[in-house]
Amino acid sequence: MMPIISIVLVVVASVCLLVAIVFLIRGLTSRQSGFHGPYGVQQQEARQDMLVDYYRGGFLLLLAIVLFGIIGLSLIRTGTPEESKPVPAEDLVSPTIPPQTSTPSIPPTVLTPMSSPTSPINSPTPDATDTTTPNQTPAVPSAVVNSPNGLWLREAPGGTQQLELITDGAVLILLPDRESADDTEWQLVRTPAGNDGWVAVDFIVYQ
Numbered sequence: 001m002m003p004i005i006s007i008v009l010v011v012v013a014s015v016c017l018l019v020a021i022v023f024l025i026r027g028l029t030s031r032q033s034g035f036h037g038p039y040g041v042q043q044q045e046a047r048q049d050m051l052v053d054y055y056r057g058g059f060l061l062l063l064a065i066v067l068f069g070i071i072g073l074s075l076i077r078t079g080t081p082e083e084s085k086p087v088p089a090e091d092l093v094s095p096t097i098p099p100q101t102s103t104p105s106i107p108p109t110v111l112t113p114m115s116s117p118t119s120p121i122n123s124p125t126p127d128a129t130d131t132t133t134p135n136q137t138p139a140v141p142s143a144v145v146n147s148p149n150g151l152w153l154r155e156a157p158g159g160t161q162q163l164e165l166i167t168d169g170a171v172l173i174l175l176p177d178r179e180s181a182d183d184t185e186w187q188l189v190r191t192p193a194g195n196d197g198w199v200a201v202d203f204i205v206y207q
Helices: 002-036 041-078
Strands: 142-145 151-154 162-166 171-181 184-190 196-200 204-206
Touching: 002 041, 162 196, 171 196
Parallel strands: none
Antiparallel strands: 142 171, 142 204, 151 162, 151 196, 171 184, 184 196
16 A cells, blocks of 8 residues: 555656646756846746746745655655564563473382391380489578669668668668667668668568
8 A cells, every 4th residue: 555655746746846847947048038028027927927827836846845845755665674563462472481380299218227136135224213302492581672763772770871772672682780770670681782781670670
């Protein structure tokens, strides 16, 4: 279909070019014949015929150039090699990878040594029973702080120097010393931080 259209366009463009040349030549001859005629109506008519021929020739020449341009573009497009066209994705065939057949693994054969009938059978020797009684470590006396705001550890019973603020629920180790001061019982303890001091008995719970 495209070659037929191209041929028709070539023929039409060629005809337009030839007719344009004819009009231009006729306009040129009309101009020369008008100049040689008598001045007056004949020169005006020759001038009008010349302009008409020039207009027709110019229009046909322009039309012929446009047609030749269209033909050239169509030839360029049809001359494009097929290799430059993109290949559709469905035409790309991925290579088929053959499925791998799994080779059954052969379990290794374990050789069990056979005991000689002449070799004596060693019977296990029973372990000696430990008859020693473990030493029981005596429990360390302790107490738990029962004060939501904490409890101050002091350097002496009823003393004013505060060594450490012990948090509520902390476990204290009781040391063998207890005294009374200012109508309050005081216990010598050791805190989890390792500090020794006195605390009020009213704010601890013995365990």
